[in-house]
Amino acid sequence: MTRIHAERALVEGRELTDVVIETAEGRITAITPGGSTEPADLRLGTVLAGSGNAHSHAFHRALRGRTHDQGGDFWRWREQMYAVAGRLTPDSYQRLAEAVFAEMLVTGWTTVAEFHYVHHRPDGTPHEDPNAFGTALAEAASSVGIRLTLLDTLYLSSAPGRPLLPEQRRFGDGSAAGWLGRWRDLRAGNGPVTIGAAIHSVRAASPDDIAQVAADLPPDVPLHVHLSEQPAENEQSLAAYGRTPTQVLADAGALTPRTWLVHATHLTDADIALIADSGAGVVMCPTTEADLGDGIGPARELADAGVRIALGSDQNAVIDPWLEVRGLEAGERLRSRQRGRFSPAELETARASAGYAACGLPGGLRIGACADLVEIDPESVRTAGAALDQLALVATATDVRRVVVGGRVVAEDGRLADGRDPAALFTHALKELG
Known part of the structure; x- marks a missing residue:
């Protein structure tokens, strides 16, 4: 079980603040706006569904x-x-x-x-x-x-x-x-x-x-x-x-x-x-x-x-x-x-x-969906000033801060959670392919 606290999140089309997202076995079990943080929470900023x-x-x-x-x-x-x-x-x-x-x-x-x-x-x-x-x-x-x-x-x-x-x-x-x-x-x-x-x-x-x-x-x-x-x-x-x-x-x-x-x-x-x-x-x-x-x-x-x-x-x-x-x-x-x-x-x-x-899976930021989230930088040169429900019309991959799959951070700032760089992985793969 994982608790996630988002400063703000787009939940079924609505902008909510101080959102507590509870997960179990990789699925979202509860979404509560106006919640307080706890020491063990995974703390995120601006969050959209995966x-x-x-x-x-x-x-x-x-x-x-x-x-x-x-x-x-x-x-x-x-x-x-x-x-x-x-x-x-x-x-x-x-x-x-x-x-x-x-x-x-x-x-x-x-x-x-x-x-x-x-x-x-x-x-x-x-x-x-x-x-x-x-x-x-x-x-x-x-x-x-x-x-x-x-x-x-x-x-x-x-x-x-x-x-x-x-x-x-x-x-x-x-x-x-x-x-x-x-x-x-x-x-x-x-x-x-x-x-x-x-x-x-x-x-x-x-x-x-x-x-x-x-x-x-x-x-x-x-x-x-x-x-x-x-x-x-x-x-x-x-x-x-x-x-x-x-x-x-x-x-x-x-x-x-x-x-x-x-x-x-x-x-x-x-x-x-x-x-x-x-x-x-x-x-x-x-x-x-x-x-x-x-x-x-x-x-x-x-x-x-x-x-x-x-x-x-x-x-x-x-x-x-x-x-x-x-x-x-x-x-x-x-x-x-x-x-x-x-x-x-x-x-x-x-x-x-x-x-x-x-993909045959439940998605979106809602109860019962896969606990998959994307944290976006809302103040980059591309996203600053954008409404939350329109971030997808201005953001690019560069604005992705952290990525969560199944309630667990799997990527951060352009690298996998274990530090691997996708560009280096691809360079190696292309050499192997010939």
Whole structure:
């Protein structure tokens, strides 16, 4: 049991002062404003709920600052991404993920949904432990102290009706049944990690495969899918199935409240209605969608239809939850030429509790939620004068003082609690990767 005293905190949209937050077994059990401090309290200043990173590919971080001179579009970038994927081993990926998760933690991401599809050797043959890569990611998260939802991913084809490309062979399990068998083994030995599931995309799995996975996964398992990130995906789906990717998922029984759709950039009005009616959520990744030239998705239309919106760092070209928040709002302003497209409360939900929901966890600063908090400097050159409920619109990772996961300080002033520097971890990991 831990008692935390915050000078002020944003609690379900309200600014409260002298807030006592009581925790037990990693969850918040009581929140009391106007409380006094006790000697054993963990004392914090300005506190927000921890940020939920609802979509990440950790190994993409190796491409940061190394692809701009190549130009091109998403598909050109993908070739470079595959080259990095081809060099990964379980050991090198563990070191790389450790660095990436450490960077997430010190910037204020307190949980992450890792969309994981690098499974086997480059030629597609399994390791002695078929889940060696998943285990490596779990150990990396445990090492730094971030919560992890591991979204082991079904990836069977390069496009509708086409086999995996040579550079994609390590992603595949041969069939939906083969993937489900390996997934069950992974879940059986998950330990403290939340094991979720993902279907890479409608390009990477047939409607029958999608239906089998949707039917066979336990109903409490979060299911994530890349959806309509590129117009080419929509074109391929229409050509192969006569339906949009959203309609394919709906017809296969894969569009339900436990489903989270990543990107959802190029949707029709009918797609938006299907998503809203299903209760599924959408994960937007503004810094990645901008970096890759994907486009600006219909975030406001989705939200107006009642769709939950969460945020993710995706390719990790930027790891900063506060910039994802601003990217969501900025994209809407650019589309509409209007300000204030999302209220502070809506942006806070996207950053915190919706991101946690996508990870299959309770988030936000409320009783019953994970005891995950971020302390922000309210008087930096960026944040001075800002209202508490609008700090996320002005802060950056630099303004994060301390990070708490499960009631315990896990990062402080840009370093992990044990003193490790994420930059040094990454430098070492990149040398090992080659």
